[in-house]
Amino acid sequence: MRPAVIFIIITIMIDAMGIGLIIPVMPDLIREVNGGDLSHAALWGGIMATTFAVMQFLFGPVMGGLSDRYGRRPVLLLALVVMAADYVLMSIAGSIWLLMVGRVIGGITAATHATASAYIADISKPEDRAANFGLIGAGFGVGFVVGPLMGGVLAEYGTRAPFWAATVLAMGNATLGWFVLKETVKKENRRRFEWRRANPLGAIRTLGHLPGIRHLLVVYFIYHVAFAVYPSVWAYFGQERYGWSPAVIGYSLGLFGVMMALVQAGLIRVVLRQFGERGTVLAGHLFSILAFGVIAVVTSGTVALILTPLAALAGVIPPALQGIMSRQVAANAQGELQxxxxxxxxxxxxISPMAMTSAFAYFTGSGAPIYLPGAPFLLAMSLAIVSLFIFLSRPAAQNMA
Incomplete structure (x- = not known):
């Protein structure tokens, strides 16, 4: 594997750590700086996760558009340096509002997922893109392993220790990128940056007019709303349902991340060869529906961990969808697509953190109509069923590999 691709995978890993790193320590960290019980902390956790996501939403197409204009290299390297500075801020924040500022900056710098995906599209043949996008998913999976594990293990040394380690990782990767990352956007393929295209809703709307793209964008969106139940409520769910400590929550999320990485780095290639991109999307939905339903009702933490591989199999969906869509846009619009x-x-x-943490708080709080910690997973299962039906409503010929 070429060094530049390794750098891209590490970058995605660090982006994912911006989510995963904070998960195991979040319940204790919020109560440390703001007080309150677990249900109250879950609501604040939802607000902070939403803040992070709002910044990613706003700046994803900006980063992608800037990389189409100025190249992938400067966008990726600058974002890593700013990310390192943000982790320093998070490590010294003494109030909920400084933590919120940290999530704002972190969301902006983590928006380079689009630029990293565009880089992979630049260096891949059209027929290889779906499988190579799996490397992006694998990087995210590894980040989801390293982040929670680091957060869980280092939580023993205080709620801030994980952020100092993340600072070192971000600066280390920026240094690696300086030496190995070559520019892939040729001068003849660069295009003028336009705020109209950089508007997140505008970019989605513009791409939605392309033949066959609209249904896939909706499926891609609903899938992520449902799948985000894991980072949104797992720490609170694990404490409430199974009595897990931050370390155990970190280990459980690490196991999930390992399985996601294995699925998206290796298994997806086998699944794509066997079933094609359409069949891969269908299989992923069936696995996610089953996993959500079972986790919602199981009362044994051991059984929940055993179910982790089943839940991770849903990770085949995004690369397959990306592969279908990337073949339907021009070479100079890959950054815009991503x-x-x-x-x-x-x-x-x-949407997901607020919805999932609110469902958790409603069904675990003192005034809950029934005690149902697994309510967020039942909500996620319902969304996955809707996503599957929307995908099936699209003509099969448009989904063929």
């Missing part, structure tokens, strides 16, 4: 997809994911992360 920016729109990044904004779609971020929009899902705006």
């Amino acid at each position: 920016g729109a997809l990044s904004s779609s994911t971020a929009l899902a992360m705006i």
Whole structure:
């Protein structure tokens, strides 16, 4: 694997850590700076996750558009340096409002997911893009492993220790990128940056007019709303349902991330060869529906961990959808496409944390009509069913690999 691709994967990993790193320590960190009980902390956690996602939503297409104009290299390197500075801020924040500022900056710098995906599109043949996008998903999965594990293990040394480690990682990767990352956007393929295209809703709307894209954008969006139930409520759900400590929550999320990485780096290639992109999307939905439903009702933490591989199999969906869509846009619009997809994911992360943590708080608080900690997973299952039906309503010929 070429060094530049390794850098891209590490960049995505660090982007994912911006979400995963804070998950195990979030319940304790919020109560440390703001007080309150677990249900109250869950609501604040939802607000902070939404803030992070709002910034990703707003800046995903901006980053993608800037990379189409000025190149992938400067956008990626500058974002990593600013990200390192943000982790320093998070490590010293003494109030909920400074933590919120940190989430604002973190969301902006993590919006380079679009630029990293565009880089992969630049260096891949059209027929290889779906499988290579799996490397992006694998990087995210590894980040989802490293982040929660780091957060869980280092939580033993205080709620701020993980952020100092993340600072070192971000600066280290920026240094690596300085030496190995070559520019892939040729001068003849660069285009003028336009705020109209950089508007997240405008970018999604523009791409939605392309033949066969609209249904896939909706499916991509709903999938991410449902799948975000894991980072949104897992720490609170694990404490409430199973009595897990931050370390155990970190280990459980790490296991989930390992399985996601294995699925998206290796298994997806086998699944794509066997079922094609359409069949891969269908299979992923079926696995996610089953996993959400079972996790919602199981009362054993051991069984929940055993179900982790089943839940991770849903990770085949995004690369397959990206592969279908990337073949339907021009070479000089790959950054715009990935920016729109990044904004779609971020929009899902705006909606999902508030919806999922509110459902958790409503069904676990003192005035709950029934005690149902798994309510967010039942909501996610319902969304996955809707997403599947929308995908099936699209003509099969348009989904063929």
